[in-house]
Amino acid sequence: xxxxxxxxxxxxxxxxxxxxxxxxxxxxxxxxxxxxxxxxxxxxxxxxxxxxxxxxxxxxxxxxxxxxxxxxxxxxxxxxxxxxxxxxxxxxxxxxxxxxxxxxxxxxxxxxxxxxxxxxxxxxxxxxxxxxxxxxxxxxxxxxxxxxxxxxxxxxxxxxxxxxxxxxxxxxxxxxxxxxxxxxxxxxxxxxxxxxxxxxxxxxxxxxxxxxxxxxxxxxxxxxxxxxxxxxxxxxxxxxxxxxxxxxxxxxxxxxxxxxxxxxxxxxxxxxxxxxxxxxxxxxxxx
Ligand code: G1P
Numbered sequence: 011x012x013x014x015x016x017x018x019x020x021x022x023x024x025x026x027x028x029x030x031x032x033x034x035x036x037x038x039x040x041x042x043x044x045x046x047x048x049x050x051x052x053x054x055x056x057x058x059x060x061x062x063x064x065x066x067x068x069x070x071x072x073x074x075x076x077x078x079x080x081x082x083x084x085x086x087x088x089x090x091x092x093x094x095x096x097x098x099x100x101x102x103x104x105x106x107x108x109x110x111x112x113x114x115x116x117x118x119x120x121x122x123x124x125x126x127x128x129x130x131x132x133x134x135x136x137x138x139x140x141x142x143x144x145x146x147x148x149x150x151x152x153x154x155x156x157x158x159x160x161x162x163x164x165x166x167x168x169x170x171x172x173x174x175x176x177x178x179x180x181x182x183x184x185x186x187x188x189x190x191x192x193x194x195x196x197x198x199x200x201x202x203x204x205x206x207x208x209x210x211x212x213x214x215x216x217x218x219x220x221x222x223x224x225x226x227x228x229x230x231x232x233x234x235x236x237x238x239x240x241x242x243x244x245x246x247x248x249x250x251x252x253x254x255x256x257x258x259x260x261x262x263x264x265x266x267x268x269x270x271x272x273x274x275x276x277x278x279x280x281x282x283x284x285x286x287x288x289x290x291x292x293x294x295x296x297x
Pocket of ligand 1: 119139142178179180181199200211212213214238239240
């Protein structure tokens with residue numbers, strides 16, 4: 011399956027990130043020197059995606075603006091001779107094609123994906139949750155794209171989580187058909203702790219076929235009274251089969267403060283210009 015389009019739902023309120031997200035979309039909060047959503051789009055590009063479809067609301071247009079030219083800023087940087095900055099700012103506008111569709115009511119992740127139906131059309135596509143960050147060599151959406159090409163099946167990303175955290179995720183049960191690849195038998199959105207022995211949690215990366223939209227338009231509100239993507243996926247898995255791939259790399263949930271702060275430190279430590287200074291400060295604080 012060739013994946014050219016990705017749907018990135020970004021219409022959520024971001025209450026976990028308040029008060030930082032009061033007037034800035036949570037996806038625009040910086041992790042080190044880029045907004046969260048830029049890392050997600052860069053990961054999509056590494057997987058071969060060319061078109062990004064944001065599912066937005068009225069307060070999120072700044073996300074689209076981030077991936078557009080800012081001619082005024084560019085001319086200021088040009089006049090100041092700040093070539094490197096200029097290149098970086100321009101590069102963001104040239105990464106991908108951007109489309110946006112409004113989610114006029116916040117009815118859940120499944121509903122957000124359904125809003126993109128017309129823009130997706132009839133090709134397989136990816137979905138990425140806009141505040142899930144994945145870092146590491148070869149980690150991320152490209153792992154799923156590879157498996158979906160090999161097997162011509164929808165594929166979703168999972169990671170193992172501790173048993174007492176399964177109630178925060180969609181949980182997948184499956185049969186391991188090759189190392190780290192599972193044929194899905196069951197999926198439940200945020201099961202209560204102790205109700206399933208599986209610890210394979212969905213991590214916000216999906217490669218889907220357009221027949222998911224039929225299921226999304228039919229599913230009833232599920233967990234939390236919302237239209238859940240997981241419920242539509244479970245129906246699609248029963249109908250045509252679906253794979254889960256245990257993803258490598260590190261995942262950070264940018265809506266969780268421990269993860270958010272850790273992601274900043276992780277990226278800071280990877281920057282040779284910051285590493286020594288950051289290490290010294292961390293050592294002093296921890297000591
Ligand atoms: C969504 C999905 C859930 C998945 C999670 C990953 O939940 O519904 O299945 O495990 O993303 O981040 P949310 O975090 O939006 O409640």
